[in-house]
Amino acid sequence: MSAPSPAAPHRAGFACFVGRPNAGKSTLTNALVGTKVAITSNRPQTTRHTVRGIVHRPDAQLVLVDTPGLHKPRTLLGERLNDVVRTTWAEVDVIGFCLPADQKTGPGDRFIATELAKVKKRTPKVAVVTKTDLVDSKTLAEQLLAVDRLGREAGIEWAEIVPVSAVSGQQVGLLADLLVPYLPESPPLYPDGDLTDEPEQVMVAELIREAALEGVRDELPHSIAVVVEEMLPREGRPADRPLLDVHANLYIERPSQKGIIIGPKGRRLKEVGTRSRKHIEALLGTPVFLDLHVKVAKDWQRDPKQLRKLGF
Numbered sequence: 001m002s003a004p005s006p007a008a009p010h011r012a013g014f015a016c017f018v019g020r021p022n023a024g025k026s027t028l029t030n031a032l033v034g035t036k037v038a039i040t041s042n043r044p045q046t047t048r049h050t051v052r053g054i055v056h057r058p059d060a061q062l063v064l065v066d067t068p069g070l071h072k073p074r075t076l077l078g079e080r081l082n083d084v085v086r087t088t089w090a091e092v093d094v095i096g097f098c099l100p101a102d103q104k105t106g107p108g109d110r111f112i113a114t115e116l117a118k119v120k121k122r123t124p125k126v127a128v129v130t131k132t133d134l135v136d137s138k139t140l141a142e143q144l145l146a147v148d149r150l151g152r153e154a155g156i157e158w159a160e161i162v163p164v165s166a167v168s169g170q171q172v173g174l175l176a177d178l179l180v181p182y183l184p185e186s187p188p189l190y191p192d193g194d195l196t197d198e199p200e201q202v203m204v205a206e207l208i209r210e211a212a213l214e215g216v217r218d219e220l221p222h223s224i225a226v227v228v229e230e231m232l233p234r235e236g237r238p239a240d241r242p243l244l245d246v247h248a249n250l251y252i253e254r255p256s257q258k259g260i261i262i263g264p265k266g267r268r269l270k271e272v273g274t275r276s277r278k279h280i281e282a283l284l285g286t287p288v289f290l291d292l293h294v295k296v297a298k299d300w301q302r303d304p305k306q307l308r309k310l311g312f
């Protein structure tokens with residue numbers, strides 16, 4: 001990575017990866033971001049989407065957002081989900097379409113390509129041929145041609161076609177170099193400190209605390225602490241449908257604060273749970289069952305023993 005010349009403007013913006021299941025989107029995101037994951041509780045107004053990771057560079061900040069998978073809609077819910085996907089596509093600065101090198105392009109890819117072709121023309125679409133470590137150069141060359149053809153047939157003009165391997169790391173840096181010029185000139189959207197390699201449990205606690213503080217920051221400025229007691233994979237789940245049980249306690253200082261946190265008929269706490277669960281799932285990349293309890297730890301801020309227990 002070279003230092004930017006003084007004349008080069010800083011760029012920042014959003015990208016998303018699309019592609020059929022198993023295309024390698026998550027692995028690629030992690031490879032681009034590095035081992036660190038993003039905490040995104042203070043997200044700017046510019047996106048309503050879950051941030052999967054942030055690539056911080058001297059010259060740019062690339063924010064990778066998540067989309068649900070696009071499906072052939074069979075139900076109303078399916079259609080709604082697809083609407084969410086399309087909205088995301090319309091809002092990002094560049095879209096990466098992931099196609100694994102080791103599998104022939106098929107109807108699933110064509111479906112996505114056709115939908116992608118409807119996204120406004122000026123949003124650049126980059127074809128990313130993933131998992132190149134799994135194929136020989138002849139197969140890769142054929143796949144690159146097939147992807148080129150897929151684009152033409154669907155009416156997409158690829159801004160680039162890039163082969164990468166997230167596993168060997170080959171061309172991952174190059175992919176970032178290619179995506180950055182498509183971002184608008186902008187100062188960073190997130191502070192550098194938004195990347196962290198804190199233990200997962202601490203990050204999960206922080207996500208819950210942020211969700212709990214939303215809207216009540218003035219009433220309960222520093223009175224909330226969250227401790228994740230346990231995170232365990234649910235036993236007896238099929239390998240392809242894992243579930244992570246997260247048990248967490250939300251501590252407040254006085255019984256009178258309980259009402260604020262829990263809300264009428266428990267509605268607020270439920271919302272906090274739902275919101276933080278989504279963030280946790282995005283952070284950890286796995287479905288989560290969140291078991292959240294509110295407890296009073298009297299004057300925890302003033303009690304060294306409590307503070308230690310609460311991780312301060």
Ligand SMILES: Nc1nc2c(ncn2[C@@H]2O[C@H](COP(=O)(O)OP(=O)(O)OP(=O)(O)O)[C@@H](O)[C@H]2O)c(=O)[nH]1
Binds near residue numbers: 019028069132
């Ligand atoms: N050999 C190799 N395997 C890869 C590479 N990238 C991803 N994989 C594997 O491919 C499988 C799917 O990768 P994911 O990153 O989970 O794919 P995804 O597109 O996020 O999948 P969904 O979440 O189902 O949409 C995993 O078993 C990965 O380990 C790569 O560059 N090389």
